[in-house]
Amino acid sequence: MKTTIQHVAKHEGQEVTIGAWLENKRSSGKIAFLQLRDGTGFMQAVVAKNSVDEEVFKLAKTLNQESSIYITGTIVEDKRSPLGFEMQVKHIDLIQEAVDYPITPKEHGTEFLMDHRHLWLRSKRQHAVMKIRSEIIQATYRFFSDHDFMKVDPPILTGASAEDTTELFHVEYFDEEAYLSQSGQLYLEAAAMALGKVFSFGPTFRAEKSKTRRHLIEFWMMEPEMAFVEHEESLQIQEEYVSFLVKSILDNCQQELQVLNRDISKLEKITAPFPKITYKEAIQLLKDKGFTDIEWGDDFGAPHETAIAENYDKPVFITNWPKDIKAFYMQPHPEEPELVLCADLIAPEGYGEIIGGSERIHDYELMKKRYEEHQLSGPAYEWYLELRKYGSVPHSGFGLGLERTVAWIAGVEHVRETIPFPRLLNRLYP
Template sequence: MKKIQIIDSKKHVGEKVKIGAWVANKRSSGKIAFLSLRDGSAFFQGVVVKSEVDERVFEQAKSLTQESSVWVTGTISEDARSKFGYEIHIEDIDVISEAVDYPITPKEHGTEFLMDNRHLWLRSSKQHAIMHVRNEIIRATYEFYNKEGFVKIDPPILTGNAAENTTELFQTKYFDRDAFLSQSGQLYMEAAAMALGRVFSFGPTFRAEKSKTRRHLIEFWMMEPEMAFMDHDDSLEVQEKYVAYLVQSVLDNCDHDLDILERDKDLLKKYTELPYPRVSYDEAVELLQKNDFDVTWGEDFGSPEETFIAEQFDKPVFIVNYPKAIKPFYMKRHPERDDVVLCADMIAPEGYGEIIGGSQREDDYELLRQEIVDFGLNVDDYEWYLDLRRYGSVPHSGFGLGLERMVTWISGTEHIREAIPFPRLLNRIYP
């Protein structure tokens, strides 16, 4: 008898199969039992009819506890009443392991309780769907960059210097010297781009930022492409093409998951239409001031400001050319202005905030060296980075996309903590 996964049921309609699963829930009457089964690939219904099975099998079905693991044997059939579309008519049940007093019952639970039991909460249908969306974004990322001629490079997690704000570094001892957990792989990706042209990385990054907002994590994953011989405008085109590709891939391959999440697919489809609008930082400030926001030129935008700007458009929007004083040292100055840099943040619709930050990198040795000094950084720590400007410097650009922010937006999830399997928050490192 063939063993299959639930997700492959459509290939085996009318066949007798065996499936290993957990019992997510159950209900029964005097003559029939309905089992909600999951196996990691999907959820579907198992039906046990008393008149069609041994009495032992029916009594076993009625006594199964939530999250007990079982082998079920039966015939796959179509089920037009369910969104999944298929079910199994069970003939036999073999209990693998009985679960006793599973803590997450079908009733409502508080967020802190669910986070304390994150290792079990992942089993629920909504969390299952979010993880599928996350997986599809990762899969589609590799596909996109491979198609575009990029090379995957892995920057180090332990670094000897800061990429951005030195106050957000996690410090550790590296034998007889200090080291830090990576804030970003960008500086190393620039070195890789000078060797391989177009590169991308995907890995964990860490920010010791004491924030409790729904958009922030202490540990998160970043997609960071870096591109030689590309200016700022070239980079914006890659960014919007990439984001549209991710949205379309989720629509194509996570249809059932989006149903579980009750996500508006027509709205998501709108986000695949290019190009995305662009507004300058100057225009954004003017727009906010006209609508009674208390903002001054030179300040960074917070969540309310980003949300308002995004609401003026029906697609993601780029805010370009931020003030130099609020951006990292490596961003290239605007050719016509000393007070702004060639950079952009992509703001997602629906109040999800920034999902991409990027810029053209400063390629002039003297200017970059002076910026390192002006930022109060130790030039000796950045000699290797300056070498990239000494030996064959070229115009180059790059950006970083926060995976969890992308997952939160596409899945329509309220809080970023549900977009990663085991979130690390200001007050949480368990489980």
């Protein structure tokens, strides 16, 4: 019977065959211990000399790291194993013998590992991070499906920018200029006017020349957009969504969290509601913490976000930002028009902003005024203005950066480990 490591618990006492790679091995006299991986998990296989043919035991003793095999044996309980089971081996078929595998159990430098990212992904730590990433994606689909959102796919090639065109990748689109998308938001607003509540999940691109541990050139965004939803309701949806993601990881990725040595007591505190402070209060908090050079109208960098987050054991919303440092489409605060109804959600433990969101301007004349202020014109933007002419309604949306969220929940220091093949300022391969 053929199975996978993930499902061995269903086959206790049965003889099964698993296609696997040899992660590592050790031997002690008449017993060889093979550490296997098959993509679904990791387990130990025990080869006893007196239980197998001579050539099988010889093969077990001489197998090289990352050699591929079909291995057959009986699944037995092993309470010492993280998996809870191991295999008592009967037979091994060698598929391909690996020779001089470059990533050995010794320490390797980051640049070496990044140059061999296509192989580094095979390690137990990277497997755990990718499993958590996958679970967050699956949980996202469950959450939005349960809340009656429809999945919509905005274009990656666009003629318009949602924010600053200086950070866009310009491409030739036949005889005109186009950009790689930095956000699907503008198109999702159009979809929300047709379908009510929508979300997208896809790649975004920022030509930002940053080398920090929080930045990637290509990253993935979850972007919901909601008709008839105003700012405060949007904040509630955001905190429910993030709480749902964390709970999904706690429920389904305990083994991966253990591999990463993640302190789950910190994750267990992540439940809605989340604390909220205004931008004005954040400025004062930073001044009180010794950031004497921070002034009204300044944006926050990583040190500022970390200092704010230190006051909380949950993500914290920073609301009501100055209009002049936020995007043109944000709805003004009804009582303080120099502010906009928006919020950044800052993760605890120094991981920075994971969500940015706002209520969008729905009034045609106000949006037209914003167009004039920002010198937006032409067919690339006219369709977006036109949304305000035909049955416009209050609506809100937000974007969650997948890689920063994975880094925070998994407790990984750098976002380069949270995407299979990271694109960094000086790295376009592998």
